Amino acid sequence: PGAENYAINTSARMAEHLNATGGKWQTRFPPEPNGYLHIGHAKAMHFDFGVAAKFQGNTYLRFDDTNPAAEKQEYIDSILSSVSWLGHRPFKVTYSSDYFGQLHEFAVKLIKLGKAYVCHQAKAEVTASRQLLKEFQLHCARNNLSRHETPLPSGAESPYRHRSVEDNLRLFEEMSKGVWEEGSCSLRLKGDLRSDITSMWDLAAYRIKFQEHPHSTDAYCIYPTYDYTHCLVDSIENVTHSLCTLEFETRQAPNGPYYWLLHALDMYKPITWEFSRCNITYNVLSKRKLNTLVSQGHVSGWDDPRLLTLEGLRRRGYTPTAINRFCSEMGITRNDNIQHLEKLERCIREELDDDTDRRFAVLNPLPITIRNHPGGSLPVECPSHPKFPERGTRVLNFTSTVFIEREDFREVDDVSFYGLAPGKTVRLLFGYNITCVGLQKDAAGAIVSLEATYDRNSLGSKPPKGTLHWAGSDYVHGEVRVYDKLFSVEVPGKRVATEIAADEVAEQLEDGGVDWLTQLNPCSLVVHQNALLEPLIREIAGSPLTSRFQLQRLGYFTVDKDSSVQKPVLNRIVTLKESKEL
Numbered sequence: 001p002g003a004e005n006y007a008i009n010t011s012a013r014m015a016e017h018l019n020a021t022g023g024k025w026q027t028r029f030p031p032e033p034n035g036y037l038h039i040g041h042a043k044a045m046h047f048d049f050g051v052a053a054k055f056q057g058n059t060y061l062r063f064d065d066t067n068p069a070a071e072k073q074e075y076i077d078s079i080l081s082s083v084s085w086l087g088h089r090p091f092k093v094t095y096s097s098d099y100f101g102q103l104h105e106f107a108v109k110l111i112k113l114g115k116a117y118v119c120h121q122a123k124a125e126v127t128a129s130r131q132l133l134k135e136f137q138l139h140c141a142r143n144n145l146s147r148h149e150t151p152l153p154s155g156a157e158s159p160y161r162h163r164s165v166e167d168n169l170r171l172f173e174e175m176s177k178g179v180w181e182e183g184s185c186s187l188r189l190k191g192d193l194r195s196d197i198t199s200m201w202d203l204a205a206y207r208i209k210f211q212e213h214p215h216s217t218d219a220y221c222i223y224p225t226y227d228y229t230h231c232l233v234d235s236i237e238n239v240t241h242s243l244c245t246l247e248f249e250t251r252q253a254p255n256g257p258y259y260w261l262l263h264a265l266d267m268y269k270p271i272t273w274e275f276s277r278c279n280i281t282y283n284v285l286s287k288r289k290l291n292t293l294v295s296q297g298h299v300s301g302w303d304d305p306r307l308l309t310l311e312g313l314r315r316r317g318y319t320p321t322a323i324n325r326f327c328s329e330m331g332i333t334r335n336d337n338i339q340h341l342e343k344l345e346r347c348i349r350e351e352l353d354d355d356t357d358r359r360f361a362v363l364n365p366l367p368i369t370i371r372n373h374p375g376g377s378l379p380v381e382c383p384s385h386p387k388f389p390e391r392g393t394r395v396l397n398f399t400s401t402v403f404i405e406r407e408d409f410r411e412v413d414d415v416s417f418y419g420l421a422p423g424k425t426v427r428l429l430f431g432y433n434i435t436c437v438g439l440q441k442d443a444a445g446a447i448v449s450l451e452a453t454y455d456r457n458s459l460g461s462k463p464p465k466g467t468l469h470w471a472g473s474d475y476v477h478g479e480v481r482v483y484d485k486l487f488s489v490e491v492p493g494k495r496v497a498t499e500i501a502a503d504e505v506a507e508q509l510e511d512g513g514v515d516w517l518t519q520l521n522p523c524s525l526v527v528h529q530n531a532l533l534e535p536l537i538r539e540i541a542g543s544p545l546t547s548r549f550q551l552q553r554l555g556y557f558t559v560d561k562d563s564s565v566q567k568p569v570l571n572r573i574v575t576l577k578e579s580k581e582l
Ligand code: ATP
Pocket: 029, 030, 031, 032, 033, 039, 040, 041, 043, 044, 064, 243, 244, 245, 276, 277, 278, 279, 285, 286, 287, 288
């Protein structure tokens, strides 16, 4: 006896499989509907759908809905919408719960084969037995003993393991009829307690949950586990390549439970292959953590533009093409994968640079009275895109009062400052030069307005050192939301070496969620309530999420879902340059 290999298909099963698929590739993307999809799922989909398409194969979208306690219709709807938003077209949309009937029959078959039993051990007892099995493994390894010939310590086996088939059939039937209470028993697989793969130690296949299920119409009160369900449904759907993230590696090993179960039931065995999870700096992706952020109100919802959920990215203004390009550049490997946020940002920035028209807005307005203005408005022609003259121009009005950013004025000038200062001349972008000739302060000493003169001959001339964006008095009022990193550290929750405590403490930190939540960036959202937008923005303010544009010198923006013609709301998608702080 050595490493058992349960992964080999018999020729009969292979023939059946080929008959069903015609030899086509079949993959699946199997999200659990217990949250919204995020950029990590985009990576998995890019691979699952991409690899099948490459060989003219099919990809199922399969809702892995075996835990009704965590699953909701809201999540199912959001997942469907995100999958199609990214451009993926599932061959079929299925639910693991579609197969609950068949899965139940397989369980009965396993009981009859003597490969499953009803167990009444409480959680703590199961944990204690598993501890004994771990010690057994260590004992054999240290003393160079064969695991297969050394007797198991007493208590390592569940006392219910050797029940008769008749008892098991009756008890399982009772479980499914609601005779037994939640937690009082489960159906366990009779695996291999000597295996060095811990998931072979009699995994739970069914547990009791008196819980409504968002999809299955039947009123079940027992539900199959992920481990029991996943391989069986892969096989039923004739998935040829079952692609997963690395945490499933040992469970899908040739001597692990995935193949053990298919072998026990004499079913077709897909090829399994694992790749690394994607993580992104300054953010979190696990659904548990996302759920905490949402339910504790640290963000406005699953589609908060600071989250890397697909709905969050969409609302932020990301395009499917930029996300798919990010996935394709990241590639698929088995190495630890922490991607830099800048990479993702670069993908959207590069796309928007050419694609978007230019607009003006002033976020923190400071008014300037132009002393020598002739009255009315002087038209200033501004190109829609400086690189592409064929995209035309629009006219902004240079009025007797104009506005610049407060940050673009300093009472005391210095060589590194490109803004306006007393006595200094700057260019209003595409317009005239103005020279600051005076300023007004309030009682507290804060600057409330400036005075300037303009040079009527400067239009189109060589600009002075500073060029500023501006607004005329025909502006539209709007709200502008400027986003930054959600966390202030690259890897939230990561402990530095000196802090690494005993396992127990580490677990507490992980589960209590204390550590990482204190690392939220307090400035991840800055709202400018009274921004001044150029008049053209009003035309798109009533159609959220459809347009993107550059606000010159400020970044790339889109129209938020909260926006309306009456009250425009803009989101900053990304800065103009890497790490330029606004
Ligand atoms: P989480 O821990 O965030 O809940 P999960 O793996 O439980 O993630 P599922 O909904 O079960 O989430 O995932 C569906 C598919 O997407 C699985 O095949 C999983 O391997 C893959 N996946 C999930 N997260 C990532 C990630 N960060 N990077 C790449 N693939 C991922």
